[in-house]
Amino acid sequence: MDDEYAKLIRRMNPPRVVIDNDASEEATVIQVDSVNKHGILLEVVQVLTDMNLVITKAYISSDGGWFMDVFNVVDGDGNKIRDKGVINYITKTLESDASFVPSMRGTVGVMPSEDHTSIELSGTDRPGLLSEVCAVLADLHCNVVNAEIWTHNARAAAVVHVTDDSTGCAIEDPNRLSKIRELLCNVLKGNNDLKTAKMTLSPPGFTHRERRLHQIMFADRDYQRVERAELGKDKSSRPHVTVLDCIEKDYTVITMRSKDRPKLLFDTVCTLTDMQYVVFHGVVHTGRMEAYQEYYIRHVDGLPMSSDAERERVIQCLEAAIERRASEVSNWLSQEYFVSGDLTVVMLKHIFPHFVGTGASTPH
Numbered sequence: 001m002d003d004e005y006a007k008l009i010r011r012m013n014p015p016r017v018v019i020d021n022d023a024s025e026e027a028t029v030i031q032v033d034s035v036n037k038h039g040i041l042l043e044v045v046q047v048l049t050d051m052n053l054v055i056t057k058a059y060i061s062s063d064g065g066w067f068m069d070v071f072n073v074v075d076g077d078g079n080k081i082r083d084k085g086v087i088n089y090i091t092k093t094l095e096s097d098a099s100f101v102p103s104m105r106g107t108v109g110v111m112p113s114e115d116h117t118s119i120e121l122s123g124t125d126r127p128g129l130l131s132e133v134c135a136v137l138a139d140l141h142c143n144v145v146n147a148e149i150w151t152h153n154a155r156a157a158a159v160v161h162v163t164d165d166s167t168g169c170a171i172e173d174p175n176r177l178s179k180i181r182e183l184l185c186n187v188l189k190g191n192n193d194l195k196t197a198k199m200t201l202s203p204p205g206f207t208h209r210e211r212r213l214h215q216i217m218f219a220d221r222d223y224q225r226v227e228r229a230e231l232g233k234d235k236s237s238r239p240h241v242t243v244l245d246c247i248e249k250d251y252t253v254i255t256m257r258s259k260d261r262p263k264l265l266f267d268t269v270c271t272l273t274d275m276q277y278v279v280f281h282g283v284v285h286t287g288r289m290e291a292y293q294e295y296y297i298r299h300v301d302g303l304p305m306s307s308d309a310e311r312e313r314v315i316q317c318l319e320a321a322i323e324r325r326a327s328e329v330s331n332w333l334s335q336e337y338f339v340s341g342d343l344t345v346v347m348l349k350h351i352f353p354h355f356v357g358t359g360a361s362t363p364h
Contacts, residue, residue: 017094019087021080027056027072028081032094036067038300042266042273044069046208047093049266051086052076058265060282060295116145116161117171119180120212122220123188125156132187133158140180141165150213152324153225157216159209210263214270214321223313223320239322243311245304251280251296252304254314258322260291268293271321275314276300 015034023029032044041060048055048071057072075081081090121133130149137144142162149158164171171177217223239258246253256268265284272279272295281296298304305311 015095017091019081019091021082024072026080027074030071030073030090032067032069032071034067036062036065038278039273040067041069041279042269044071044094045266045269046211047090048073049263051090052262053081054078054262055265055284056286058282058284060279060284062278063280115170116163117142117177119158119160119162119184120216121156121158121160121184121188122216123156125151125154129156129187130158133160133184136183136187137162137180140176140183142171142180143168148209148213150217150324152217152222152320155217155220155222157213157220157222159212159216210266211270211274214267214324215274217320217324218271218274218317222324223316225316239319241315241318243305243314246296249296250304251298252311254293254295254297254318256291256293256318256322258291259289259326260286261326263325264291264322265293267321267325268318271317272297275317277314 015032017033018031020029020031030048034040041062045055053073053075055071055073057070059070061068073081081087123129130147134144137160141164143165145161145163147158147160149156151157162171163169171180237259239256242255244253244255245251254272258264264286269279277297277299279295279297283292283294285292305314
């Protein structure tokens with residue numbers, strides 16, 4: 001009954017989006033008003049970041065059952081959004097009643113769809129890992145359509161989309177999928193690995209790739225600090241996260257300072273949402289060198305954080321969320337690469353024999 005009532009309220013009060021190019025000299029201002037629901041902030045941020053828009057400022061307020069947020073955005077070149085087609089798409093997408101964000105799934109594995117089979121992997125990071133994965137897939141006559149891999153704290157997670165080499169369609173044969181799973185798990189098993197490689201069959205449905213990578217690494221507990229992963233790092237460049245109590249308003253206050261980069265807001269909001277926290281108020285400011293985020297949050301049960309252990313876990317998880325996407329080798333190295341067939345596997349082996357072990361990925 002509660003779900004039906006909530007749906008009725010949303011139908012009576014559809015989201016309202018106002019896009020203004022005159023309110024700010026530096027950015028396009030997007031205001032979103034809607035009935036509040038868990039995850040709506042992530043939905044909006046995901047739509048904007050998936051369009052490669054940069055959020056320079058954000059003002060978040062979702063107390064009292066209503067969601068009222070303002071985002072200052074620019075395109076990749078730092079200009080306002082003036083294309084009418086883009087503006088209309090943003091408005092139509094944000095005002096629709098559809099859910100943009102899939103629910104969190106704890107499984108990691110092989111997921112067939114009509115166009116491709118999505119393979120989700122996690123295991124110990126080491127040099128040459130991805131080239132070995134691609135080589136196994138090539139031997140099994142799988143065509144790698146696209147793939148993305150993140151590494152952090154000596155752990156690696158990947159989402160790889162493959163098709164049947166002969167048909168160009170998704171692989172649906174259960175026996176073949178089982179064989180793929182078996183061989184890839186063997187590749188992922190590292191020496192003296194205390195954490196086992198993971199690869200299981202996931203239920204069908206829409207999967208947002210970058211959110212899944214966050215979820216896979218979170219489930220793999222990559223946020224737990226590893227001493228060998230800290231060697232050679234400049235600790236002064238690490239994100240600074242604090243968690244404090246706001247006793248007067250019964251909130252937990254989180255502040256984050258880190259180097260600014262694209263999709264930073266998505267990464268932190270995604271992590272808070274998947275950890276079952278709700279952002280009631282917040283502010284985001286970005287500058288040339290640093291980004292500042294401040295959130296007033298509670299758990300979905302309405303309570304603030306209650307223990308030092310919980311606070312420390314949230315700090316570690318947010319630090320990991322900020323660090324996962326960052327390349328440790330060069331800022332120009334892309335974290336997404338597109339490979340296809342045996343020839344590319346050979347090229348990867350020769351050109352990037354150690355890129356996974358360094359935490360970087362191949363360029364487009």
